[in-house]
Amino acid sequence: MTTAQTSAGSLIREWRTRRRMSQLDLAMEADISQRHLSFVESGRSAPSRDMVLHLAEQLEIPLRQRNQLLLAAGFAPSFGERQLTDASLAPAMAAVEIVLKGHEPFPALAVDRHWNLVAANAAIGPFLANVVEASLLTPPVNVLRLSLHPGGVAPRIVNLAEWRAHLLDRLKRQNDATGDPVLVELERELRTYPSGLKGNRPVPVEPNAIVHPLRLAHGDAVLSFISTITVFGTPLDVTLSELAIESFFPADEQTGAALTRLARDRAAKAP
Template sequence: MSTRAPAPPPVTPAGQGVGPLLRAWREERRVSQLELSLRADSSARHISFIETGRSRPSEEMVLRLAEHLDVPMRERNALLLAAGYAPRFPETPLDDPAMGPLREGIERLIQGFEPYPALVVDAHYTVVAANRGIAMILDGLPEHLLTPPVNAVRITLHPEGLAPRIRNLAEWRGHLLHQMRGQIALRRSPELRKLYEEVAAYPVPDAPAYHPEERAPVPYIALPMVLEHAGHTLSFVSSISTFNTPMDVTVAELAIETLLPADPATVKYLHSLMA
């Protein structure tokens, strides 16, 4: 699998207004002016006028077009600013007192998954919360990888991190890099692209030979991460959840990842650790 990141969408120079920005997002999403106009209950002529600067869209129209182009919330604020409107969505730091109930809810949620590993990451895969199941998986890793801010992708693919313990490293590495390329295309984040270039360049350490037939036949429902831990072979499938209808940039960029056991042996082992 190629690990080359997709070319970034056209970058609109400052001062050109909202039209070129909207056109860049539309082209990135491979949507025609006609298709977008039908989705947004407008006309192709009006969309063309907006993109060329002949017509200034209303605030409602900017948000409607952004919604139908699946523009991330952070970038919707940028579109509003370019159109001459105030940003609509706040970006509240996670340690702000107003975020207290959210932080407590997240902690209760991931603790409720124990003994199964669960963590919460931001848009750059920085870990903002993790439960004891994650601590178990990371046990024994070098301090420089565990010093905050801890990055979930870096700690997974680093040759001194989990990579040597992942028995199906080639498949899991390909999955993570593919996921990151999709996020780069969605968010246009220079920080995320820099992280991608870093982890994609890591040397791939030798991992223990992985022969799926060694394990009891299990009908996997998704690609598992097969991990060696203290002489045991554990198998997990990953589930990622986000918040529904967020109205804050910080909340919109949070993702909750849970690692669910993919076989009975992993279930038994994890419960024995907590016991």
């Protein structure tokens, strides 16, 4: 019994526990015997490369962590990890730019696995106005930190308590799914920021709401947004699998009209 085998089994057990699956549940999903899975997890049986990848698929383990699992089992990683500037990712990055540009006059941005800003369109301006803590805009710009920091966008978020709870819930679910220590530390940091609530009052929930809106003060107006997340459908590269585009849409006619006016103003000032 090798350390690699024991480590691989421990990782599989850890991911199974994180997914709240029993050994029997995973064995049935993977179409293997519970006895075999038990032997793999305990290190009494060394899983093949195909078995490692098969179990990782059933557990919906992210590509980065699948590579780690393969290494623990004594195999080479299956999924490449390239820099976003790598020539082989140029078509994918071009697609990101098309999506961002095509979403104008509404804001959209792309982030990596740690919520660091990768790219944004020209309509993102209202989100960056009046940020008083300059370090928040120093690359790499962390979008969640920028949003919730008291020196960032937070003072202009009209429904800060609700939006903060929404973002922290998203981050917690991402932590539960990936176990990324950087995100765990980010969540811990963000929870120390002001909540927008006095005392122990619960976060308000709007009656009949179907999505979490973002309401942002901009000048004398309040811009109201709903958002969607877009990811690549079948990535085989780690970096690409961790890239996400968040697109903001106007939640009311006034916001749509205001964003259209801002776009016209930008066009008029362009050289």
